[in-house]
Amino acid sequence: MTAPAAPAAPDQPAPEPAGPVLSASGLHVTFAGRGGRAARAVDGVDLEIRPGEIVALVGESGCGKSTLARALLGLVRPTSGQVAYHGRPLDYRSRELKRFRERAQLVLQDPSGSLNPRHTVYDAVAEGRRIHNGATPDEQERVAEALSRAGLRPPERFLLRYPHELSGGQRQRVVIAGALILDPEVIVADEPVASLDASVRGEILRLLMRLRDDFGLAALVVTHDLGLAWNIADRIAVMYLGRVVETGTVEEVLSAPRHPYTRALLSVLPEAGQEPQVLAGEPPDPTRIPGGCRFHARCPVLASGRAEAAGVAERCRTEDPGPLPAGGAADAACHWARAQAAGG
Amino acid sequence: MNYLDVRDLHVAYRTAGGEVPAVRGVSFGIAPGTTLGVAGESGCGKSTVALALLRLLPASARVSGQVLLDGEDVLGMRWGRLRAVRWAGASIVFQGAMHSLNAVHRVGDQIAEPVLVHGQATPAQARRRVGELLEQVGLPAWRARSYPHELSGGQRQRAMIAMALACRPRLIIADEPTTALDVMIQAQILRLIDDLVAGSGISMLMISHDLSVLADTCDRLAVMYAGRIVEEGPAGAVFADARHPYGAALSAAFPRVGDPASRRAPRGLPGDPPDPADLPSGCAFRPRCPAVQDRCAEVDPALWPAGPDRGAACVRVLSAEEARALGVPPPEGSDGGGVPAAPAATEDPGGTPDPGGTPEPGGTPESGGDRAPEPEETR
Numbered sequence: 001m002t003a004p005a006a007p008a009a010p011d012q013p014a015p016e017p018a019g020p021v022l023s024a025s026g027l028h029v030t031f032a033g034r035g036g037r038a039a040r041a042v043d044g045v046d047l048e049i050r051p052g053e054i055v056a057l058v059g060e061s062g063c064g065k066s067t068l069a070r071a072l073l074g075l076v077r078p079t080s081g082q083v084a085y086h087g088r089p090l091d092y093r094s095r096e097l098k099r100f101r102e103r104a105q106l107v108l109q110d111p112s113g114s115l116n117p118r119h120t121v122y123d124a125v126a127e128g129r130r131i132h133n134g135a136t137p138d139e140q141e142r143v144a145e146a147l148s149r150a151g152l153r154p155p156e157r158f159l160l161r162y163p164h165e166l167s168g169g170q171r172q173r174v175v176i177a178g179a180l181i182l183d184p185e186v187i188v189a190d191e192p193v194a195s196l197d198a199s200v201r202g203e204i205l206r207l208l209m210r211l212r213d214d215f216g217l218a219a220l221v222v223t224h225d226l227g228l229a230w231n232i233a234d235r236i237a238v239m240y241l242g243r244v245v246e247t248g249t250v251e252e253v254l255s256a257p258r259h260p261y262t263r264a265l266l267s268v269l270p271e272a273g274q275e276p277q278v279l280a281g282e283p284p285d286p287t288r289i290p291g292g293c294r295f296h297a298r299c300p301v302l303a304s305g306r307a308e309a310a311g312v313a314e315r316c317r318t319e320d321p322g323p324l325p326a327g328g329a330a331d332a333a334c335h336w337a338r339a340q341a342a343g344g
Numbered sequence: 345m346n347y348l349d350v351r352d353l354h355v356a357y358r359t360a361g362g363e364v365p366a367v368r369g370v371s372f373g374i375a376p377g378t379t380l381g382v383a384g385e386s387g388c389g390k391s392t393v394a395l396a397l398l399r400l401l402p403a404s405a406r407v408s409g410q411v412l413l414d415g416e417d418v419l420g421m422r423w424g425r426l427r428a429v430r431w432a433g434a435s436i437v438f439q440g441a442m443h444s445l446n447a448v449h450r451v452g453d454q455i456a457e458p459v460l461v462h463g464q465a466t467p468a469q470a471r472r473r474v475g476e477l478l479e480q481v482g483l484p485a486w487r488a489r490s491y492p493h494e495l496s497g498g499q500r501q502r503a504m505i506a507m508a509l510a511c512r513p514r515l516i517i518a519d520e521p522t523t524a525l526d527v528m529i530q531a532q533i534l535r536l537i538d539d540l541v542a543g544s545g546i547s548m549l550m551i552s553h554d555l556s557v558l559a560d561t562c563d564r565l566a567v568m569y570a571g572r573i574v575e576e577g578p579a580g581a582v583f584a585d586a587r588h589p590y591g592a593a594l595s596a597a598f599p600r601v602g603d604p605a606s607r608r609a610p611r612g613l614p615g616d617p618p619d620p621a622d623l624p625s626g627c628a629f630r631p632r633c634p635a636v637q638d639r640c641a642e643v644d645p646a647l648w649p650a651g652p653d654r655g656a657a658c659v660r661v662l663s664a665e666e667a668r669a670l671g672v673p674p675p676e677g678s679d680g681g682g683v684p685a686a687p688a689a690t691e692d693p694g695g696t697p698d699p700g701g702t703p704e705p706g707g708t709p710e711s712g713g714d715r716a717p718e719p720e721e722t723r
């Protein structure tokens with residue numbers, strides 16, 4: 001009852017650790033930036049999403065999280081490294097990609113922007129299926145099923161409505177139904193609740209959890225909101241300037257953060273019950289990634305001399321702590337945290 | 345004495361389909377040097393309140409009630425006096441600084457404008473003041489020469505705050521001052537506001553959808569729903585222990601990271617806020633209320649006392665005697681002597697709102713008494 005619906009026989013503790021549905025390894029995505037500078041939006045990321053798992057990818061705007069999400073869906077081609085679906089590298093030929101996109105669906109933020117105001121709910125939900133399967137005789141049945149899975153019940157009440165007749169929460173459910181109609185294995189949701197009111201947000205998050213529990217749907221949820229990760233995710237990856245700087249289970253990372261960046265993010269949450277560690281300055285620029293540890297210029301541990309005391313300050317300034325491996329134990333890309341762990 | 349006192353404020357928008365009430369009798373006060381947070385979700389009327397305070401609403405809005413700024417009613421002021429009060433008496437920081445700054449003027453000139461208009465300063469004095477203000481909000485003085493697009497979102501919001509401070513107002517109204525900013529930038533801006541307000545004697549009204557941010561930043565907190573304040577009190581107490589079911593649901597919708605109770609347990613509220621043009625009878629929150637009682641269809645609750653220095657617009661906060669005095673029917677099955685503060689235990693099987701159970705309107709004595717008791721003022 002407690003375990004998420006993994007494709008495991010009852011009472012058998014995970015016969016084989018299921019391989020990831022979707023994974024990135026050594027992924028780099030570089031864009032041509034202003035003035036000929038390359039923007040390294042994703043700068044070496046390993047990440048895995050396993051069946052029936054909700055992974056939260058968190059970070060501030062400009063950290064590369066949305067680019068990484070799009071690369072995982074084959075919407076952006078990596079500059080180097082690869083994306084794999086069930087262990088097989090993504091094939092970017094259009095027919096193969098189309099088949100892959102049936103199984104891995106994107107759910108966008110701001111449902112008012114992603115729904116056509118002149119399409120009914122029926123059209124909006126059926127559209128994805130028509131692209132992949134054409135208009136089939138069971139279309140109406142499938143649309144109704146997708147709507148009710150997305151919590152719009154009874155579906156008949158919604159089929160012929162237009163987006164403007166729906167509330168924000170209902171629109172977001174329509175967008176989710178549009179993804180569910182293809183029966184995907186994994187969804188990538190980019191800020192799925194950022195534009196919704198708080199009281200509605202909880203309902204949509206509950207829906208994502210239910211889809212996981214009832215249908216084994218895996219999800220990567222891209223968000224700036226650590227509370228959302230705490231609410232629904234199993235694992236979390238914290239991104240800073242193109243890299244995952246800390247990863248682990250949600251409990252490990254959010255209850256006992258190791259990376260000074262994660263610690264700072266947690267400390268500024270309202271009601272955090274600790275002195276906020278407000279980082280000065282702006283989120284940095286992916287066209288100018290600092291040498292050494294990319295966080296060192298803003299790092300409160302380095303600034304306060306604690307890194308010096310631990311004997312790692314020089315490495316912080318000169319040595320890249322490197323990318324974190326995917327799917328392993330909790331880890332932080334931080335010389336100081338590693339020294340602490342080794343010392344203690 | 346409060347610097348700002350709002351009394352029974354009503355705002356209705358004239359539309360093609362008739363008048364739509366946006367604010368339905370809101371009263372509150374802010375003491376000098378203190379901060380009141382007004383929280384609520386889209387459409388609850390909180391931004392309309394902010395705009396009404398300085399008469400910034402469009403012509404389609406009909407406003408009544410009183411907005412007393414230092415004892416003087418803003419709603420009755422002549423234009424000349426109003427112009428003087430805007431900026432110097434009270435100023436506004438809007439959400440989305442991108443649209444509130446003029447894109448084709450240098451930031452410094454925009455900050456200087458109110459100083460020149462209101463402060464009777466020479467251009468040289470104004471320039472000096474701009475430099476001072478920018479440094480006060482953590483921007484280098486040379487930023488005065490920048491255009492808005494050359495600043496980041498956080499820097500623009502700082503410039504907006506500098507402008508709001510330009511004429512040394514005694515009240516700052518901040519409408520979603522950190523919405524759309526990243527968490528770290530939000531923390532910077534909130535800390536800046538905190539530093540500016542602390543010890544300066546400036547009063548502040550901060551409006552936000554984010555109850556948790558307000559709970560952290562403000563002295564007192566008011567929660568709005570469907571054009572009313574439904575809960576008011578000391579910020580920490582309201583956030584941690586709301587007396588109104590909506591206040592409680594809204595508070596629970598903000599997870600506390602690290603708290604096992606909210607782990608894997610997102611909480612929200614089924615349903616949507618009511619259409620302001622078509623409010624339900626009785627309590628406007630009734631259709632979504634997890635603790636609804638039969639009498640909620642009849643009683644339009646006012647902000648009744650709900651503990652020390654607190655108020656909540658819910659029949660459940662009334663004791664039997666208070667209810668009797670106000671003519672509010674007792675909860676079902678209690679014979680008038682029950683424990684009204686206890687959650688609805690037996691009378692409602694839950695989940696089934698009762699659109700059929702609406703009694704005939706006008707048949708209840710409290711239909712005129714709902715607005716009679718004024719909410720408890722802030723000290």
